[in-house]
Each structure stands twice: as structure tokens, then as C-alpha cells.
Amino acid sequence: MCERIMLTPLTPEEQAFAEENHSALEWCMRLQGLDDDLYDVAVFGYLQAVKKWFARPELRKWSFKTIVRQSVRSSLSNNRRKQERQIQAISLDDVIPGTDDLTYKDTVTEENVRYLTGGKREVGMKINFDVKIPEAARLGRTPSVEIETVLEFLLSNHKNMSFEYDDPKQAKGKLSTIQSWKRRKNRDDFNVFRVSETLYIEKVTTKTKRGEKQ
Incomplete structure (x- = not known):
């Protein structure tokens, strides 16, 4: 039949x-x-x-x-x-399921980095002095560029910031990454929101916290 x-x-x-x-x-x-x-x-x-x-x-x-x-x-x-x-496309910045915030990019060895840039990158070492140490480096490895950027933002004088992505699906995935890190680290010094393909990061000040309790 x-x-x-x-x-x-x-x-x-x-x-x-x-x-x-x-x-x-x-x-x-x-x-x-x-x-x-x-x-x-x-x-x-x-x-x-x-x-x-x-x-x-x-x-x-x-x-x-x-x-x-x-x-x-x-x-x-x-x-x-x-x-x-069909081959499923993934981002190298995506967290590998079942790991402690390990991204696919973290698994790329120095020997194979050249494949990410079309073979143009040469393996070597660059020495710099009097550089600014990222806040993320002081806290240990972070899951993504977004987390590192948020940490730097929190030390700045800016009140808010945003990340814009190519599509809402990508923004939703990044929102989940930031929210997961925020809960795990018990961070209450910022809020994160999503509207379509854009993430908005807002500082939570002492005044804001008092206002929330009222």
C-alpha cells in the first residue's frame, strides 16, 4: 500500500x-x-x-x-x-554540551589554528609590555567574548551597552550563555535583555537595587 x-x-x-x-x-x-x-x-x-x-x-x-x-x-x-x-552548522563560540563552558574554539590546537584563517596565520610569539589586563583574565577563563566584554563594560563609566547579531536565533543562544554565566557566578550587577537580534546589557547600581526592593 x-x-x-x-x-x-x-x-x-x-x-x-x-x-x-x-x-x-x-x-x-x-x-x-x-x-x-x-x-x-x-x-x-x-x-x-x-x-x-x-x-x-x-x-x-x-x-x-x-x-x-x-x-x-x-x-x-x-x-x-x-x-x-545534512551537516549542521555550529559556531566556534558555542559552548560544547556537557562541558564546563568549554567552547569549540577552545579545542582547536595551536598547530591547527592556521585552518581557521585559511592557512595565513603563522605560529609564533609576540611580547608586549605595560598592557591592560582584561578583567576576564583575573577571574579565569570565560565562556565567550561576550562575557569578557561585559566584564570590561562593568568597570567602565558606561551605563549600558548592546550586542547586535545577524539573526534572532544567534542572539537567543548568546543570551542563554550570558544568563547561565550570570546565575552561576551569582552576578547581580547587571541585567541582560533581548529584543529580536539585539542583546542589551544594563548596569545594576546600588540605587537601582534599592528601587527594585521598594
């Missing part, structure tokens, strides 16, 4: 049948608890069911809804396998 049928453009008869029985697709999505964002995948299976219904009359011993349910399930399964085969 699940034999695959080549999905060619619907004939006028098939198109009319698909429109008339569209409720079968809606029923199937409710039955399987599918969100609307999976409609494009589910409708592909639905059109396959329409094609099977006309190409294989022997299937009509079952109800059309049954054919739809099997075809949609097959379409979802194929889509899931396709996604699993």
Missing part, C-alpha cells in the same frame, strides 16, 4: 479530487499532532496519496484517509532522514 508513486502534475480530475478532500489532510495533521510549519512536508505526502488513489484502484478497498495517513507518515519519515544527513 505504501509503494511510491512518481509525483507528476495533477490532472484536472486529480486536482478537483484533492481540493474536495483537503479535509483528509487536515484530519491527518491533527491525528499526528503536526504543527503548521510541517504543512509543506505533509501536503507532499497528501498529493502522493491522491496520485496513488487514481493510479492504483486496488487501494480503494481502504478509505482515502487511510492512504493519506500512510503517505503523510512516509513523507515525514523521508524528510526526517534527509535532515539527519
